[in-house]
Amino acid sequence: MDTRSVKTAPPRDLGRDELAAAVEWYGKMVLVRRFEEEAEREFRRGKIGGYLHVYSGQEAVAAGFLSAIRPDDIFFTAYRDHAHALFRGAAPGAVMAELFGKATGLAKGKGGSMHLFDVARGFYGGYGIVGGHIPLATGAAFALRYQQADRICLCFLGDGAMNSGSFHEPANLAGLWGKQGLCPIVYIVENNQYAMGTPVDRSSAVTNLASRFSTYGIENERADGMDFIEVRRLAGRAVRRVRETGRPYAVELLTYRFAGHGAADLFQPYRTKDEIAQARQRDPITLLEDLLRATGALSDGEVKRARADAERVVTDAVRFAEESPPPAPEELYRDIYGADG
């Protein structure tokens, strides 16, 4: 399935709650897009160092899933993680401050763009080694069920991660533990078509990535990751099922990364401008906006206001990050060992 060939879905029968949630999450997606554009600008200004991987184009994936879980559920993702933190309710100022390497950042300026954490909200991190977080999320899901909680774990991963041993080994464990109802996890493959610059058909012998979970006895499906409503409905079903059974489930969502792999990926020799322009025809935010306008849930004025709100929140976040102090020198040696260390 190529998402670029899928036409915009016509207005559907949306329940009142679903519509209200869609309007709310539309605003969050607008904010995340604006945040990422600003992060790229701040990177070019030299305010953000290291690596910077932005989420533009993939918003419906994280939004769809994070709008479908409970406040006590948890999730893990890789290094393209700003959106996940923001969608879950982390203060935009604290996220931007982390990118700026400031003491007020989510991780006190010690993690940076790739290592956002907000454990109080169930966000167990952004990780920088491709696939390296998949075993952690799998074990975390086991721990939730061991503690006899009906909480669940989401594990976001990219298409590139699926070719590493750190995907296959925990997937097998999840299949095994799931037989005993001990692994309440949803693996969400954000198939944005490229592992850095290598397309899926040059990195995976089987390009239907969802089907690869079948090897480990994990039920799976594949869907359009550009359509917020579809992702959210699918997420609701997947989450309910995993919560009830304690068995893992996997979803491959077809999406597209509008920006480069990272802020240093300037020339993108692996794809054409035309391809990107075509993908932008199915911008997940525009798709949702069109749908909500068509149903009358969103007026021109409300669209304008959402954009203005995002502008204001991002401007405030940048100001907060700019004005925050750097970490104190003694922070260098803190947080290596716990209280008993």
Added chain:
Amino acid sequence: MAELTYRDALRSALIEEMDHDRRVILIGEDIGVYQGTFRVTADLLQRYGPTRVIDTPISELGFVGAAIGMAMLGLRPVVEVMTWNFSLLAMDQIVNNAAKLRYFSGGQVNVPLVIRGPNGAGVQLSAQHSQSLEATYAHFPGLYVVAPATPAEAKGLLRTAIRSQDPVIFLENAALYGLKGEVPDSDFALPFGKAAVVRNGRDATVIAYSRMVHAAVAAAEQLAGEGTEAEVISLRSLRPLDMATVVESVARTHRAVVVQEQWKPFGAAAEIAMRIYEEAFDQLDSPVERVTGADVPMPYARTLEARAVPHEADIVAAVKKTLGKQ
């Protein structure tokens, strides 16, 4: 006090901690039905059931990583690696996740995890199954690295390890599992970063850990027959390293020999010797000597293997060298 083998000392620490804390679970290859390759987990599956004693497939990366995730969520997993050689398959998880999670999350998570199993040479296990990886792991901030030499140390350090808030690299030794020794009863724990003087002496200090402590004691006894009194220190943990005990001893003996089973270049003894130079240079009457394994992949042939690992005689010679008696 009870007399226990090193194996049973470890096992009794696991049982007592599992009885006392339901968060403690065991994970590893063939630790349940098979009872553990070295029987450290014998009968524990029967005692605690399959959700607390988890037999895993052969996937070190997967189950070590999963255990880290369990620890982040508040469990206290004790992972058995069949030997530390196999931990290399999980090294990314140990080094990039377990050791650093607290730091790069800005202190938001604990990783109360123990990884335990035999380290070092066995008997004719050849190149892939005989490595000593203590310096490799001790290099990384965020890990504890401990290496007990006796049943009492094994039990006391394992208890501390299980109760720790941070990942512990717990290095056992296959040759020690059958060793018997007195172990204090009840709630006995040994802190990390506190070495033990296991033999007193005035002429030279021999610093060792794990199995090499026994070679050092045997060497000291031989030297005593010749009128030289060597002090022997069991470090117990390499990270943290108890330099206070080492320096205090060297300040009395003025000579130091550091013993390790692993390869000489960039090994634990290099670090310890350098710390002695940094912290007690003026106390030394002669250069610090190192006794180490041969700088070769471990050969299979019994005759060659015997030449590749350090022996009591090497320690005797090194002590004599510090005394100018060669």
